[in-house]
Amino acid sequence: GSPPATTFLDITPRVDSSTGEGGLLGLAFDPAFRTNGFFYVYYVTITGGTRKVRVSRFGSSANVANPASERVVLELDHPNPDHFGGWLGFGPDGLLYISSGDAGVDSNAQSPTSLFGKILRIRVNTSGTGYTVPADNPSSASPVWASGFRNPWRCSFDRGGNRDLWCGDVGQASREEVNRI
Numbered sequence: 001g002s003p004p005a006t007t008f009l010d011i012t013p014r015v016d017s018s019t020g021e022g023g024l025l026g027l028a029f030d031p032a033f034r035t036n037g038f039f040y041v042y043y044v045t046i047t048g049g050t051r052k053v054r055v056s057r058f059g060s061s062a063n064v065a066n067p068a069s070e071r072v073v074l075e076l077d078h079p080n081p082d083h084f085g086g087w088l089g090f091g092p093d094g095l096l097y098i099s100s101g102d103a104g105v106d107s108n109a110q111s112p113t114s115l116f117g118k119i120l121r122i123r124v125n126t127s128g129t130g131y132t133v134p135a136d137n138p139s140s141a142s143p144v145w146a147s148g149f150r151n152p153w154r155c156s157f158d159r160g161g162n163r164d165l166w167c168g169d170v171g172q173a174s175r176e177e178v179n180r181i
Contacts, residue, residue, distance in 0.1 A: 009041070009058060009065035016044045016051060018081075025086025025153075030057075030126070031094055037061055038126060040073065040096065042086045051078045055088065055098055057124065071129045074122070074143075076115055080104035083116075083151040083170070092163045095134060096124050098143075099167060101151035109148050119152065119167065119181060121145035146181045 017023035026042035033039060037060045045054050053076050059069035073096075078084065083101030091097050102108040102117035109117030120143040122131035133143050151170035158164045169177040 011067050014045050016046045021082045021084055026088035028088035028090055031090050040088055042088050044084055053078050053084055073131055078103050085152055087155045096122050099152035117149045118144045119146040
């Protein structure tokens with residue numbers, strides 16, 4: 001038979017799953033995971049009475065994550081109990097892509113100053129916390145790579161030659177979207 005299942009990471013006390021769309025929403029293994037043991041999670045949390053979306057790096061060894069190793073990469077105050085986004089993935093360029101929902105505020109998706117309703121693209125700092133913005137982002141001062149989304153919740157890079165990013169986005173009423181970015 002199969003070996004018994006073991007828990008890889010338990011951060012239950014940090015995760016807010018009180019809303020239907022909250023919880024631990026995304027996980028991505030660092031491209032060098034086999035050697036550095038790093039992986040990233042996107043989850044909803046409440047700190048100081050404020051709901052937030054958080055992207056954090058964790059370390060692991062021997063196929064067990066260390067919850068105490070959490071290093072927050074990005075954290076945003078989230079005003080509503082829905083539209084968190086939550087997908088994470090490393091692209092063919094080695095950069096981390098993050099989908100953020102519009103936080104239930106329609107104008108966020110088109111606002112150039114909001115990080116909500118976007119696909120973010122960052123270079124994670126594996127030596128510490130935080131990130132840097134790639135110089136070839138649309139603005140070298142912003143992690144925003146693409147905008148105009150309501151709640152992109154599942155994405156994937158095309159494994160063919162063009163390596164496009166495809167994202168499923170929440171529509172309204174009887175319509176949903178699939179976007180080629």
